[in-house]
Amino acid sequence: MKLNQTLASLIGFAVTLQFTTAANLTGKVTLGGNAPAEKEITPLKDDATCGKLLGGAAPMTKFFVVGANKELADVIVVVKGLEGKSTGAAAAPAVMDQKGCIYSPQILAVQTGQKISVKNSDPVMHNVHTVPVASGNKEENKGQGPGAPDLTFSIPTAENFVKFKCDVHPWMFAWVTVVDHPYFAITGKDGSFTIKDVPPGKYKVVAMHRKGAPTGVEKEIEVKADGATSDFVIEVK
Ligand SMILES: [Cu+2]
Secondary structure, eight states: OHHHHHHHHHHHHHHHHHHHHOOOEEEEEEEESOOOOOOBOHHHHHOTTGGGGGTTOOOBOOSOOBOTTOBBOSOEEEESSOTTOOOGGGSOOEEEEEOSSSEESSEEEEETTOOEEEEEOSSSOEEEEEEOOSTTOOOEEEEEOTTOOOEEEOOOSOEEEEEEEOSSSTTOEEEEEEESSSOEEEOOTTSEEEEOSOOSEEEEEEEEOTTSOTTOEEEEEEEBTTBEEOOEEEEOO
């Protein structure tokens, strides 16, 4: 009897577990065609202070992070139609660093109202100047000397690829996409993404690369109780 009860509760637990961990939307993004060559950031190389921080590394742009089999990183994949579900400031802060007079990462995605913590790991003065365009998002510009505390930003309205720049170093850019819910992901170096715990349903899902079509590539996807898989091909220029 006892064994049966234990078994029954174990099976119940397994079923619950399956439902709570299910509904992940996964997939892979690959590059269609070819990507332009990266360019040398000559002013960084020639900068008296920042140039020394390179440690021999080539000061190249990193617009197109493409794997051996055309896996495309830095693609933001967003489920549409779930707006208004942002967890805002309750979400763990996203972190961006300034290291070697370059932003890391250069492509980031956050929820509306989520904190973005910006570090300065350089022995150099930077300033972080945000240039949003959506109404409701305001431009900000904060200086940050060497060893200064982290800066905190938070962007209230959804907007794709909000520009972050440094006015001291005109090659420094990062692009922060702001989504009004947590159902998004950024592809890694293997081109893959996982959007966790999507409520089952039919959705439009968009995959966007900053150097791709501004509207991204959109697909209709049904997320069932056991999740869904969808792959994208993106062209860039
Ligand atoms: Cu700077």
